[in-house]
Amino acid sequence: MNRSINLLGTKSQVPLAPAPRKLRILRLSAVVLLFGISAASISLFFLIAFSPLPTLQKQEQTDLTTLAGYHQNIVKLLLINDRLQTSALLLHKRTNYDQILDRLRSRMPSGLTITAMSMTKDNISVTVTSTSLALLDTFITNLMDAVTAKKDFAQVTLTNLFTESDTHTFNLTISVVML
Amino acid sequence: MFGRTNLRLLYYRYKDSSSYSLLIIAFIVSICIILFFQIVLPQLESWFSIHDEVLATRTRIDTINQNINLIKSIDTIFLNNQLDIATSALPSGKDFGPILNAVSDSAVSAGVSLDDYAFQVGDIASISGKVHGTTKDLANVNFTVSVSGSTDGIQNFIKTVGEKLPLSEVTDIEGDTRGTTVTLQFYQKQFPNIVFKDDQPLSPISSKNISLLQQLALWHTNQALNSVSTDSAIPLF
Numbered sequence: 001m002n003r004s005i006n007l008l009g010t011k012s013q014v015p016l017a018p019a020p021r022k023l024r025i026l027r028l029s030a031v032v033l034l035f036g037i038s039a040a041s042i043s044l045f046f047l048i049a050f051s052p053l054p055t056l057q058k059q060e061q062t063d064l065t066t067l068a069g070y071h072q073n074i075v076k077l078l079l080i081n082d083r084l085q086t087s088a089l090l091l092h093k094r095t096n097y098d099q100i101l102d103r104l105r106s107r108m109p110s111g112l113t114i115t116a117m118s119m120t121k122d123n124i125s126v127t128v129t130s131t132s133l134a135l136l137d138t139f140i141t142n143l144m145d146a147v148t149a150k151k152d153f154a155q156v157t158l159t160n161l162f163t164e165s166d167t168h169t170f171n172l173t174i175s176v177v178m179l
Numbered sequence: 180m181f182g183r184t185n186l187r188l189l190y191y192r193y194k195d196s197s198s199y200s201l202l203i204i205a206f207i208v209s210i211c212i213i214l215f216f217q218i219v220l221p222q223l224e225s226w227f228s229i230h231d232e233v234l235a236t237r238t239r240i241d242t243i244n245q246n247i248n249l250i251k252s253i254d255t256i257f258l259n260n261q262l263d264i265a266t267s268a269l270p271s272g273k274d275f276g277p278i279l280n281a282v283s284d285s286a287v288s289a290g291v292s293l294d295d296y297a298f299q300v301g302d303i304a305s306i307s308g309k310v311h312g313t314t315k316d317l318a319n320v321n322f323t324v325s326v327s328g329s330t331d332g333i334q335n336f337i338k339t340v341g342e343k344l345p346l347s348e349v350t351d352i353e354g355d356t357r358g359t360t361v362t363l364q365f366y367q368k369q370f371p372n373i374v375f376k377d378d379q380p381l382s383p384i385s386s387k388n389i390s391l392l393q394q395l396a397l398w399h400t401n402q403a404l405n406s407v408s409t410d411s412a413i414p415l416f
Contacts, residue, residue: 023200030207037214044222051229056236063243064377070250074381075373076262077253083265084388086317086368087346087395090269094348098338101330114330117359119352127355 095121100178103152107142111135115171125159127173136161136172143174154179239378246381253383261384261392267344268395269368273320274345278365281343282324284402289335291328294358316371321350322363333359342398 067074097119104126105114112135116127130136143156153176160173193199270277286293326336337349340363351362384392 020197023197026204027200030204033211034207037211037219041214041219041222044219044226047226048222048229051233053229053233053236056233056240060236060240060243063240063247067243067247067377070247073250073253073255073258074375076258077381078373078375079370080261080265081382081384081388082371083269083368084384084391087268088388088391090346090348090366096341097349097352098334101334116355117352121350
């Protein structure tokens, strides 16, 4: 009878030995992990709660309001920049025919006169007149020297040379290609 | 089957066993995993996004403050003058008065006379009036003028007209002993639609553009002085 009322039973006794060391380590690790996760969560919560973002957003709004007061001047500044950029481009791209004429005339000996000229972006042609062929020769030589020296002119072409018998003048027409 | 008494019995039976400990550890680890994915990870993402937003806001504030400082440092009257000069150089519309003034003043300065002139106006809305390849939204007026004078005079005229506002370009010169025809192209540019974002950094007028502005201002002043001095002169046209 005594045996039948034994609550602990006799069949399979679970060993009551203390948990092995590995198990204790595992248990400790689990607890540490739980604490770690909780700590990280709390830290992140505080980091988010005390972030400087709302203050910065307020400051941004204040600065934007201040800047709005200067919008007219900003537009003017942008317009000036836009116009100056275009003006600079136009000034840079335009052909300075006065300088071309200057370069041609600087190589003309005295006694030569320009009687005709035709200047476009693609073609620059000048007719000079003189009573002396030698002066025309000097002019051509000067131009050829400039082409050889690769100064100002890339190419010089003699287009026409004729004489006007009634005035006893020689007319020389040349086309030049600028460097 | 799993009544309270049974569970208690099971607890007492297994509480010191390794299975019970493993079960508890597995439960804690599961909780940790759930917490990590459900709370920590979203918090971390949120923190990173807030951090990025803080950095972006700081950059925007810096830019806005720089813009405020820059625009505060520019005098409004000075800015208006600069805009006037820049607009005189490149007007927004086809205004023929300044064009005629520029040509007339140049002729007077160069000592040549103007015989005849013709305008060729391209339509701003069509392709023909626009200059392509140079810059966008640029319209032009072609102005052909017959000039009488010496070669020096013609050369001076070409040089002087290039230093007048509005800006122009000599596109064609045809001349002989009877006279010279000069074709000029005057440019116009409509005011662009300015879209300014507050956090976009404003760039001040560059040193290169300041030099150009000074050059244009000088041409503008000379032109104004010439206009005053030639007001009483006989009109050329």
